[in-house]
Amino acid sequence: MKSELIPKKTRILSNFRETSDIFTLILQISGSYMPGQFVQIGIPGIGECPISVASYSKNHLKISIREVGKVTRALGKLRKNSFVYIRGPYGRGYPLVEFQGKCLILIGAGCGVATLKSIIEYIEYHREKYKDILLFFGYRNINDIIYKKEVNKWKNTFNIKIALSKENAKTCLDWDSGHITDVIAELKLRTENTGVFICGPPKMINDTVEILKKKGFNDEQIYVSTERLMYCSIGMCCHCMIRGKFTCTDGPVFRFDEIGYYKND
Amino acid sequence: MKKLKIGFYGITGCAGCQLSVIFEEDELLDIINLIEIQAWPFIKELNYDKKFDYIFMEGLVADNEDKGILLKLRANTRFMVALGACAHTGCIPAYRHFTLKENYAHLLYEKKENIKDIDPNPIDSFVKVDYIIPGCPPDKNEIRSFIKDIVRDIIPKPYNNPVCVECKRNNNSCLLDNKKPCLGPITRGGCNSVCTNNGLECWGCRGPTQQGHKMQS
Amino acid sequence: MNLVVYILKKDVMYDFLLDIKNKFETYVPIKKDITRFKILDNPKDIDFSENSYFPVKEHFFRKKEVIFQFNGSNFLPVELKSKNKIFFGLRRCDLNAIKNQDFIFMKQHNDPYYTSQRKKAVLIGYHCTKALNKYCFCESMNLTDYYDLMLFDKTNYFLVDAKTEKGENLIRKYKKYFKKSNYKISDKDTYIKTRKINKKDISKFYDHKDWDKGINLCLSCSACTEMCPTCYCHEIHDNTEINNPRNAKRIRSWSSCQLKEFTSVAENHTFRDTKEARFKHRIYHQLQYFKERNKINLCTGCGRCITGCPTKIDWVKIINEMR
Numbered sequence: 001m002k003s004e005l006i007p008k009k010t011r012i013l014s015n016f017r018e019t020s021d022i023f024t025l026i027l028q029i030s031g032s033y034m035p036g037q038f039v040q041i042g043i044p045g046i047g048e049c050p051i052s053v054a055s056y057s058k059n060h061l062k063i064s065i066r067e068v069g070k071v072t073r074a075l076g077k078l079r080k081n082s083f084v085y086i087r088g089p090y091g092r093g094y095p096l097v098e099f100q101g102k103c104l105i106l107i108g109a110g111c112g113v114a115t116l117k118s119i120i121e122y123i124e125y126h127r128e129k130y131k132d133i134l135l136f137f138g139y140r141n142i143n144d145i146i147y148k149k150e151v152n153k154w155k156n157t158f159n160i161k162i163a164l165s166k167e168n169a170k171t172c173l174d175w176d177s178g179h180i181t182d183v184i185a186e187l188k189l190r191t192e193n194t195g196v197f198i199c200g201p202p203k204m205i206n207d208t209v210e211i212l213k214k215k216g217f218n219d220e221q222i223y224v225s226t227e228r229l230m231y232c233s234i235g236m237c238c239h240c241m242i243r244g245k246f247t248c249t250d251g252p253v254f255r256f257d258e259i260g261y262y263k264n265d
Numbered sequence: 266m267k268k269l270k271i272g273f274y275g276i277t278g279c280a281g282c283q284l285s286v287i288f289e290e291d292e293l294l295d296i297i298n299l300i301e302i303q304a305w306p307f308i309k310e311l312n313y314d315k316k317f318d319y320i321f322m323e324g325l326v327a328d329n330e331d332k333g334i335l336l337k338l339r340a341n342t343r344f345m346v347a348l349g350a351c352a353h354t355g356c357i358p359a360y361r362h363f364t365l366k367e368n369y370a371h372l373l374y375e376k377k378e379n380i381k382d383i384d385p386n387p388i389d390s391f392v393k394v395d396y397i398i399p400g401c402p403p404d405k406n407e408i409r410s411f412i413k414d415i416v417r418d419i420i421p422k423p424y425n426n427p428v429c430v431e432c433k434r435n436n437n438s439c440l441l442d443n444k445k446p447c448l449g450p451i452t453r454g455g456c457n458s459v460c461t462n463n464g465l466e467c468w469g470c471r472g473p474t475q476q477g478h479k480m481q482s
Numbered sequence: 483m484n485l486v487v488y489i490l491k492k493d494v495m496y497d498f499l500l501d502i503k504n505k506f507e508t509y510v511p512i513k514k515d516i517t518r519f520k521i522l523d524n525p526k527d528i529d530f531s532e533n534s535y536f537p538v539k540e541h542f543f544r545k546k547e548v549i550f551q552f553n554g555s556n557f558l559p560v561e562l563k564s565k566n567k568i569f570f571g572l573r574r575c576d577l578n579a580i581k582n583q584d585f586i587f588m589k590q591h592n593d594p595y596y597t598s599q600r601k602k603a604v605l606i607g608y609h610c611t612k613a614l615n616k617y618c619f620c621e622s623m624n625l626t627d628y629y630d631l632m633l634f635d636k637t638n639y640f641l642v643d644a645k646t647e648k649g650e651n652l653i654r655k656y657k658k659y660f661k662k663s664n665y666k667i668s669d670k671d672t673y674i675k676t677r678k679i680n681k682k683d684i685s686k687f688y689d690h691k692d693w694d695k696g697i698n699l700c701l702s703c704s705a706c707t708e709m710c711p712t713c714y715c716h717e718i719h720d721n722t723e724i725n726n727p728r729n730a731k732r733i734r735s736w737s738s739c740q741l742k743e744f745t746s747v748a749e750n751h752t753f754r755d756t757k758e759a760r761f762k763h764r765i766y767h768q769l770q771y772f773k774e775r776n777k778i779n780l781c782t783g784c785g786r787c788i789t790g791c792p793t794k795i796d797w798v799k800i801i802n803e804m805r
Contacts, residue, residue: 001559001560001562001594002592002594003549003550003593003594003595004591004592005549005550005718005732005734006549006550006557044550044552044557044720044730044732045552045720045721045722045727045728045729045730046417046419046720046730047719047720048718048720066748068748068749069748070419070420072748073418073419074419083555202751202753227747228745228747228753229744229745229746229747229753231716231717231718232716232718234591235590235591236586236587236590236591236593236714236716237715237716237717237718237737238714238715238716238739238767239715239717239737239744239745241763241767241771243766243771244766244767244770244771244772244774244775292724292725295724295725296724298725299724409724412724413722413724413727417722417727425741425742425743426704426738426741426743427701427702427703427704427741429703429704429705429708429792430703430704430705430708430738430741433536433705433708433709433790434545434708434736436518436535436536438515438516438535439705439790439792441792443515447792449703449792450701450703450705450792451701451703474702475742476701476702476703476741476742476757
């Protein structure tokens with residue numbers, strides 16, 4: 001019997017902590033995973049959850065997970081060489097091919113930075129195809145920063161701005177305090193030939209888009225990655241529906257005008 | 266792995282909720298293997314002074330002695346679980362709120378002076394309650410899955426679907442259509458609609474669903 | 483429509499049913515307090531006076547379905563047991579509802595669990611002669627012919643039309659009960675007069691204030707979705723054995739968009755938090771979203787969501803009264 005709902009056994013190559021509640025799994029898996037897509041990862045007996053891809057590589061798959069529910073907490077306890085069960089990749093990723101030859105602004109907050117990491121790795125791989133890249137990362141405080149090592153590396157190649165919303169005292173000159181939206185609001189951004197990719201909590205996405213609109217960006221330039229409850233990921237269970245669109249198969253990356261104004265759906 | 270230290274206690278109530286744990290006959294031994302039952306007035310000593318991980322508290326506070334026991338146990342446990350409708354909402358004993366004392370005082374025992382009662386209230390009006398297992402009596406499947414979750418270090422999720430969900434799945438005819446006052450649509454399910462399966466109206470023992478109703482008078 | 487139709491006399495029908503009962507699990511509408519599809523015992527119990535209160539959805543898209551079993555390291559195959567079933571006396575709306583679910587589970591997705599149940603079932607329809615109750619509205623839902631056999635009630639006898647191989651085979655096998663006829667089934671036979679929805683496209687009414695008439699009465703009890711013959715939303719949960727937590731089952735079960743839990747994610751965020759959004763979501767999914775994607779109405783106009791509603795929210799009336 002074949003069913004799309006039966007996952008594949010996958011070995012964990014390593015599991016390490018990014019912060020106190022976010023960990024990264026490296027999985028032994030081959031295949032191509034586009035930035036913005038997601039996989040269903042789970043442990044039979046506990047459950048499954050959708051997690052976005054955080055790497056661009058053909059040989060392995062990296063995902064970063066915040067411990068919030070029973071599945072993620074159980075995944076965090078797994079050690080190297082144990083197994084997880086995954087399905088995927090699912091969904092439509094960021095339109096990176098469409099934006100070749102243009103500038104990109106990537107805005108992420110919290111765990112959303114993980115999704116952006118896959119975009120950045122994609123861009124690093126195809127660096128000559130893109131013009132200026134601007135990165136905005138928002139975190140709660142200094143201990144919440146994920147990918148510290150990578151961020152330091154990216155500083156050399158990209159323009160990067162980091163904001164910490166809950167850190168009052170400026171501990172280091174590199175960070176701005178306040179929300180990432182405040183940092184964006186203060187800057188002057190060039191709007192023509194630019195795409196904006198956003199990933200983060202729902203409220204942050206709404207605030208950011210509002211600011212970007214004021215700066216003259218239009219809906220076609222803004223792409224957001226949405227989060228919904230999902231069970232099947234193949235467009236069957238309907239939990240992820242946003243006004244008739246399935247987040248799992250039509251998304252999770254939507255052009256803002258496709259879903260943007262439906263805050264309650 | 267260290268076993269969880271668990272206690273079952275009852276204050277004012279009928280003790281039916283503790284019984285419904287014992288009614289888990291088929292899997293009771295499996296459950297006992299998973300946990301360390303440190304106190305259970307039915308089958309074991311009271312051990313009021315030991316430390317607990319979880320205390321399943323049945324019944325409601327109806328006098329100062331109850332209150333004393335409850336506060337003492339809360340101080341000794343990591344988590345407090347309200348077991349059954351009395352602990353959760355007050356249930357039948359709390360009906361006293363709807364009437365005056367002189368209306369029922371003459372019905373009481375002769376030695377009523379010895380009873381130093383206070384206004385009956387569910388336990389969460391005195392102490393912090395971490396989890397609720399609702400129902401009068403609670404469903405044994407729910408108790409089992411609760412214990413199954415806590416021993417695996419999973420935070421149990423409250424079941425929040427209305428009784429209508431289960432009642433329709435059991436292919437019952439709607440009691441409201443037969444002009445019977447059924448509280449199913451607004452009551453939290455999980456009971457497998459046991460009352461309505463047998464033609465009795467749901468009387469809401471499991472408390473309201475949290476689906477965002479507005480009360481209309 | 484086939485050129486050849488058959489005649490099944492009403493008194494012969496009882497013998498026919500008793501005969502197929504030996505080979506098939508035969509479900510017929512039986513009225514007790516309400517009409518339900520039940521396994522045939524005595525053919526005289528059959529009652530065509532009203533539609534069954536519950537749809538037959540649960541026989542194909544089951545309330546609980548084990549997707550897989552797991553023993554700690556390997557997936558164990560799930561035995562997909564199914565029986566030869568005959569459903570006798572399905573209405574046109576329910577047949578179309580099965581068509582929609584076939585489309586979802588068999589065409590769009592290749593769902594082995596649904597398919598295994600559905601493949602062995604024979605659907606025998608009973609054509610309504612008039613609207614069954616004041617709530618149904620199938621006339622405006624563009625229903626099509628989707629059945630193995632369909633019975634048209636002609637007071638003393640039934641005209642039987644076979645649509646599929648399965649239906650033809652059944653008639654061939656039990657041919658002693660059927661007589662050939664030259665009757666041509668026309669629109670007159672297939673027309674059912676019901677009330678209608680007077681709007682083709684409800685998309686621009688999303689923010690209409692009249693929705694409040696329904697929303698204010700809604701209790702979010704999800705009786706409507708539980709009784710709907712087409713609702714196919716489901717959730718997937720895991721279950722383990724108490725003495726051996728490594729033995730697990732993943733179970734698919736029905737779920738309802740009318741409940742908050744339907745869209746709540748980690749950290750207690752609920753996307754469709756308001757009753758308004760949930761109420762409209764169901765109606766728009768039935769009438770608009772599904773049509774946009776697949777060019778067919780998901781709703782088939784059986785009216786069960788209104789008959790089953792504790793507060794009898796007549797959303798068709800609400801839509802019709804919108805200006």
